[in-house]
Amino acid sequence: MTPLTRDGIAARLAQDIEDGWHVNLGIGMPELVANYLPEGREILLHSENGILGMGPYPEEKDIDWTLINAGKKPITTVRGASFFDHAWSFGIVRGGHLELCVLGGYQVAPNGDLANWARRADDPLPSIGGAMDLAAGAQRIYVMMTHTDKNGGLKVVDKCSYPLTGAGVVRRLFTDLCVIDVADGQFTVTDMIAGLSRDELQARTGAPLRFADKVATLGNLAAA
Amino acid sequence: MLDRRCNDLAEAFAGIGDGARVMVAGFGEAGRPNMLIKALLDSGIKDLDLISNNAGDGETGLAALFRAGRVRKLTCSFPRGAMQDVMLDLVTRGEMELEVMPQGTLAERIRAGGCGIPAFYTPTSFGTLVAEGKETREFDGRGHVLETALKAEIGLVKAHKADRFGNLTFENLARNFNPLIAAAATRTIVEADEIVELGDIDPHNVHSPGVFTNYVFTTQPVSEESWQDWRKSA
Helix, strand or coil, X not given: CXXXXXXXXXXXXXXXXXXCCEEEECCCHHHHHHHHCCCCCCCEEEECCCEEEEECCCCHHHCCCXXXXXXXXXXXXXXXXXXXXXXXXXXXXXXXXXXXXXXXXXXXXXXXXXXXXXXXXXXXXXXXXXXXXXXXXXXXXXXXXXXXXXXXXXXXXXXXXXXXXXXXXXXEEECCCEEEEEECCEEEEEEECCCCCHHHHHHCCECCEEEEEEEEECCCHHHC | CCCCECCCHHHHHCCCCCCCEEEECCECCECCCHHHHHHHHHHCCCCEEEECCECCCCCCXXXXXXXXXXXXXXXXXXXXXXXXXXXXXXXXXXCCEEEECCHHHHHHHHHHHHHCCCEEEECCCCCCHHHCCCCEEEECCEEEEEEECCCEEEEEEEEEEECCCCCEECCHHHCCCHHHHHHHEEEEEEEEEEEXXXXXXXXXXXXXXXXXXXXXXXXXXXXXXXXXXXXHHC
8 A cells, every 4th residue: 555645635635626616725734735726626725814816836036025825935826816914814714705724633533623733732832823713714624634643643533632723623634545524423434545454544543434335546646 | 284204213112111012013024014123122112012923033023022032921823933942942931921822813803902892702712722711602503702802002014105194005915914903003103115195095005094003114124233233232
């Protein structure tokens, strides 16, 4: 079996973004999704510092430090983009106007709980940024992350032990091993990489997995 | 005559005592009023109750305020970044209090402060550590958290264009917290790339109306080395 790369996860996730959606891609791994948006779908990217219609990174000569994303990296604008202040921007988020937000994760539980901002409750420098607003406000939350941590520790868990970013918010989880629908307090696997048995996937997961009637093979769409 | 233009930075900070609450706009370097941050440093005001989304980075700008030990409390959404070692040091030694909240909650608290709304309910953070100890209430079957408005004695704002009434425009993503802070601060001090004649800004395109502005300066470059001036007088 070959787990997906970060780009592979991003490419698979991008397939589940529909034409006409307004989407926020969280800082870090989710930013990769922008490189794999399917052709022919008009998808507007939001960044919480005040833009709808974010375009790709500029060429070096075109960098303008008033044009940056939430990760403070230089961006461009697409035709039809709009700018607004922070209150409007989070109004767009909290008001439920984004069809989707993609976030990274430390832990996801079957009840839809997401932990992605702190690994301990007494962190002296807690850093929340926009994640809690996005988790609470977008119409649906997709999470992308590796299925286990570097040491094989479980991240897809029965109950989050880290402080929550949002309670009951995750709709779908994309990992390097599988795609999981999160609904009604249960994990249901819809896609799996080839060469991995259901028992092996369950062994890498801290909560019971159900399997869809038809489980699709999860290929590396980023390799093309 | 309504003329907010000023040439004397010291005048803009006159009468402000130690412990003042100061809001500083900007996100990253976009819309960050560096000349005014330098003037705040030069004013010698200390024990600042600072509200800023980020903690800055490097040796200049906001970072200089922290390095000079001028900040008693920081309210922000994201204290990590290039300054995190300095932040960690100040917090663990008990020299600075840190209050962290979700970015949208910070923005809305400032907006509310400028708009005469004392408090509001938000769905953000319900069921998390951030909501602990706060009043909650259910609306439409969903839990919400009560958050209060934020105001300040001083607001530091960076505009692209300003006129003498204090009408402001911002460029690209430099708008961010600027118009919110302009409204929420009792004394709003603005630096602008350019001060233009009345009427040169189309009324349709005013991003922050002049009623919120108290002082307008033209942005002047701040030399890298001058950020270290405080060390000489410290």
